Amino acid sequence: MLPILEIKNLTKSFGSTDVLKGVTFTVYPGEIIGYIGTNGAGKSTTVKLILGLMKPDAGEITLFGKSLSGNETHYKAQIGYVPENADLYETLTAQEYFLFVGQLYGLSESLIKKRSLAMMTALKIEQAFQNRLSTFSKGMRQKVLIISSLLHNPTILFWDEPLNGLDANSVLIIKEILAQLKADGKTIFYSSHIMDTVEKLSDRILILNQGQIVADGPFNEIRHEADGTLEELFNELTGFDEHYQLAEDFLKAMKGVEYDG
Amino acid sequence: MANSLNAKDPIYLKLLDTFFALYEKSGVDYNQLRLIVETKILMDGREPNLIMQNGKDKEEKNAFFSSLIWYVIISSFVIGALFVSDSLIVQYTIYFGYLFVMLLSTTIASFSSILLDTKDQVLIGTKPVSGQTLSAAKATHVFVYLFSLTLALGGPVMVASYFINGFIVGLLATLLTVVFSFWTLLFTLVIYATILKKFNGEKLKNIISYSQIGLSIFTILGYQLVGQLFNLIDFSIVYQPKIWHLPLFPLWFAAPLGLVQEGWNSYYLFYTLLFITATTLFFFYYKKNSAQLEQNIQKLTNQNENLKEHTYWMNRTKSILCITPTEKAYYQFTWKIIQNEREFKTRVYPPLAVSFILPLFISFNSLSSGMNLTDMRNQGFPYAVYITLFMVPQLVASLSYSSSYKGAWIFQMSPVNNDGLFVRGAGKAVWMRLIVPFYLTLSVFLVFLYGWDDLAIVLNGFLATTVVFFGYLKRSMKSYPFSKKFTAADANKGFMPIFVLFFITGLVGLTNFLFDRFLPFGSWIMTLLLLISVFYYLFGKHKFFHFTQD
Numbered sequence: 001m002l003p004i005l006e007i008k009n010l011t012k013s014f015g016s017t018d019v020l021k022g023v024t025f026t027v028y029p030g031e032i033i034g035y036i037g038t039n040g041a042g043k044s045t046t047v048k049l050i051l052g053l054m055k056p057d058a059g060e061i062t063l064f065g066k067s068l069s070g071n072e073t074h075y076k077a078q079i080g081y082v083p084e085n086a087d088l089y090e091t092l093t094a095q096e097y098f099l100f101v102g103q104l105y106g107l108s109e110s111l112i113k114k115r116s117l118a119m120m121t122a123l124k125i126e127q128a129f130q131n132r133l134s135t136f137s138k139g140m141r142q143k144v145l146i147i148s149s150l151l152h153n154p155t156i157l158f159w160d161e162p163l164n165g166l167d168a169n170s171v172l173i174i175k176e177i178l179a180q181l182k183a184d185g186k187t188i189f190y191s192s193h194i195m196d197t198v199e200k201l202s203d204r205i206l207i208l209n210q211g212q213i214v215a216d217g218p219f220n221e222i223r224h225e226a227d228g229t230l231e232e233l234f235n236e237l238t239g240f241d242e243h244y245q246l247a248e249d250f251l252k253a254m255k256g257v258e259y260d261g
Numbered sequence: 262m263a264n265s266l267n268a269k270d271p272i273y274l275k276l277l278d279t280f281f282a283l284y285e286k287s288g289v290d291y292n293q294l295r296l297i298v299e300t301k302i303l304m305d306g307r308e309p310n311l312i313m314q315n316g317k318d319k320e321e322k323n324a325f326f327s328s329l330i331w332y333v334i335i336s337s338f339v340i341g342a343l344f345v346s347d348s349l350i351v352q353y354t355i356y357f358g359y360l361f362v363m364l365l366s367t368t369i370a371s372f373s374s375i376l377l378d379t380k381d382q383v384l385i386g387t388k389p390v391s392g393q394t395l396s397a398a399k400a401t402h403v404f405v406y407l408f409s410l411t412l413a414l415g416g417p418v419m420v421a422s423y424f425i426n427g428f429i430v431g432l433l434a435t436l437l438t439v440v441f442s443f444w445t446l447l448f449t450l451v452i453y454a455t456i457l458k459k460f461n462g463e464k465l466k467n468i469i470s471y472s473q474i475g476l477s478i479f480t481i482l483g484y485q486l487v488g489q490l491f492n493l494i495d496f497s498i499v500y501q502p503k504i505w506h507l508p509l510f511p512l513w514f515a516a517p518l519g520l521v522q523e524g525w526n527s528y529y530l531f532y533t534l535l536f537i538t539a540t541t542l543f544f545f546y547y548k549k550n551s552a553q554l555e556q557n558i559q560k561l562t563n564q565n566e567n568l569k570e571h572t573y574w575m576n577r578t579k580s581i582l583c584i585t586p587t588e589k590a591y592y593q594f595t596w597k598i599i600q601n602e603r604e605f606k607t608r609v610y611p612p613l614a615v616s617f618i619l620p621l622f623i624s625f626n627s628l629s630s631g632m633n634l635t636d637m638r639n640q641g642f643p644y645a646v647y648i649t650l651f652m653v654p655q656l657v658a659s660l661s662y663s664s665s666y667k668g669a670w671i672f673q674m675s676p677v678n679n680d681g682l683f684v685r686g687a688g689k690a691v692w693m694r695l696i697v698p699f700y701l702t703l704s705v706f707l708v709f710l711y712g713w714d715d716l717a718i719v720l721n722g723f724l725a726t727t728v729v730f731f732g733y734l735k736r737s738m739k740s741y742p743f744s745k746k747f748t749a750a751d752a753n754k755g756f757m758p759i760f761v762l763f764f765i766t767g768l769v770g771l772t773n774f775l776f777d778r779f780l781p782f783g784s785w786i787m788t789l790l791l792l793i794s795v796f797y798y799l800f801g802k803h804k805f806f807h808f809t810q811d
């Protein structure tokens with residue numbers, strides 16, 4: 001099978017900070033990929049590069065068998081994107097936002113209205129359809145972003161922390177949605193900090209640390225390096241074993257008298 | 262077209278639809294552009310309100326469009342002054358000069374935030390929208406406002422042209438005004454596109470700010486120079502070309518009208534060609550770079566460089582100006598926000614720089630036209646410092662806005678919650694960081710120019726600005742500082758109060774003048790009075806109150 005996404009030696013730096021130092025991986029159609037890494041490891045930067053929001057310093061991105069450079073716009077029609085920090089146009093109502101996004105994909109107004117209302121109903125937020133997004137809770141915003149990324153029935157999803165702010169029940173729905181999308185042959189590339197979910201949901205896991213991929217494979221294959229959970233593996237690979245000490249330092253700072261005055 | 266047949270479409274969309282083919286020819290997806298522009302202008306009209314609980318929105322009018330009537334009124338007054346001269350070149354050079362000042366300064370201070378918006382790339386750039394379409398949509402969004410502003414400002418003059426100068430001139434003036442409006446936008450876009458292409462990182466942000474300040478000063482200087490273009494010889498005004506006239510754009514645009522009235526003139530022809538060439542070049546340069554422009558805007562979001570902290574001056578002034586620890590906290594907070602926020606600088610620095618350069622310029626201008634310093638002193642030129650009072654409303658208004666307005670929840674959470682003190686602390690920081698240094702520089706020049714004798718007047722100007730600033734701040738600040746989002750619809754806020762300021766400025770200036778003429782040491786007595794008021798505002802008892810949140 002031909003890969004749907006191929007990334008070779010991707011590098012990117014901002015000023016003097018190297019964010020990505022040669023990232024290479026391949027994604028095949030129908031896979032669910034969990035992309036994990038510490039805060040600031042370069043996850044969102046990778047996604048932004050794939051979406052053409054920024055240009056890489058070096059390296060190659062091939063999506064749907066075509067190189068990204070010179071293939072500016074059309075490939076985006078097949079992508080569903082959930083941005084990292086829940087950016088939205090907040091002064092719009094949910095309906096207006098869906099109409100806006102949907103029409104950018106060339107969907108008709110009536111289709112967008114029906115589809116988005118039905119999707120909101122399934123996620124139990126349909127009563128807020130006509131409300132401004134600025135009044136939405138974090139979880140509701142996340143649902144709006146998820147809906148707007150799926151309105152146009154894309155082939156590949158890039159979801160940057162899609163479970164952010166969702167309650168446990170909603171997480172269950174979203175996980176089930178992902179599983180069924182996969183069954184339909186969609187490819188899903190997502191990042192998350194909830195290790196338990198990533199472990200169970202992903203066909204393959206990519207761990208990014210300090211701008212490089214340090215593990216790539218199904219959980220069963222990469223776990224041999226640590227005989228425990230993904231969380232333990234993650235801690236080990238990202239060189240983190242001092243949480244106890246750090247927590248103690250933290251609380252000492254809060255209570256400590258030596259900082260007074 | 263998706264919904265162009267909708268009868269409820271606003272006029273600007275219907276107008277836009279007539280250019281459908283032009284957009285498509287330039288490689289822009291018109292339907293997408295239309296949708297983006299329509300949505301953006303809808304959003305501009307809505308106040309972002311975090312507290313509003315029921316989302317049912319009462320449809321608000323976009324405040325920008327309703328404020329245009331004031332410009333129409335002002336411009337109607339301009340007509341009278343404009344058509345005094347019989348020479349078309351003089352009339353319309355002054356007219357385009359006036360347009361240029363108003364349009365460019367509004368574009369820089371208020372529409373830069375649209376052109377340099379970084380969020381669009383994430384929200385729209387991830388959809389199948391080409392960079393070219395997105396960039397064109399932003400430019401069109403700005404142009405809708407700019408063109409409306411042009412109509413409001415130029416409308417009265419254009420209409421009067423038909424009656425006073427005949428049909429042909431009227432038509433030509435109308436045409437040139439439209440092109441001029443377009444040209445102003447292109448000019449701004451070309452400058453931003455070039456800067457964003459050439460620079461990176463922290464340097465880029467600084468250069469953007471400097472270019473905005475530079476452009477604003479250039480605009481004002483240019484306007485002042487326009488007045489010197491023509492020499493009065495035997496009761497008729499004669500144009501004598503000089504090399505320094507070249508960059509005075511208003512002249513380019515008036516040149517075709519000069520050709521109509523005075524017939525063949527190689528200079529006018531040259532200027533006419535210049536404006537046609539420049540407009541065409543700008544257009545193609547922008548078109549070629551527009552897709553890249555959108556990507557380069559993302560450079561503004563990269564913040565991986567550590568900022569060097571300069572805190573010495575802040576700490577020193579903080580302990581002098583603020584009494585309680587709470588006020589010190591507010592002072593420091595405000596200082597840091599206005600130091601770091603690019604949007605704040607964009608809105609405030611250019612008008613600030615202009616209002617301080619103007620008194621100097623008036624002086625130099627008169628010097629170069631043959632007046633000597635004694636004459637100027639006798640004619641009250643040092644009173645020009647009172648011009649600086651005019652930037653007070655804009656300065657105060659801009660204190661309400663911030664790009665990180667969402668952080669304002671913390672003010673309500675804080676157990677130390679004294680909103681009156683907050684406003685005063687914030688005011689002090691703005692005063693110390695912006696007004697004082699600018700004024701100091703200005704004073705040095707003025708004292709150097711006019712000598713120590715007029716020190717009292719310069720000092721009074723400073724104290725009066727201070728008193729008006731704090732007084733105005735106290736009266737008009739109705740919500741937490743930095744708690745609102747700035748949208749293009751807010752562009753003309755702080756404009757209306759300028760009328761009020763006209764009277765205040767006149768009053769204070771006149772008082773100073775009368776004190777000076779009719780009382781021994783009159784100016785110094787006034788200094789004393791103002792000083793007392795300043796102390797009252799800076800250190801006096803302040804009202805303890807909370808903002809009412811609706």
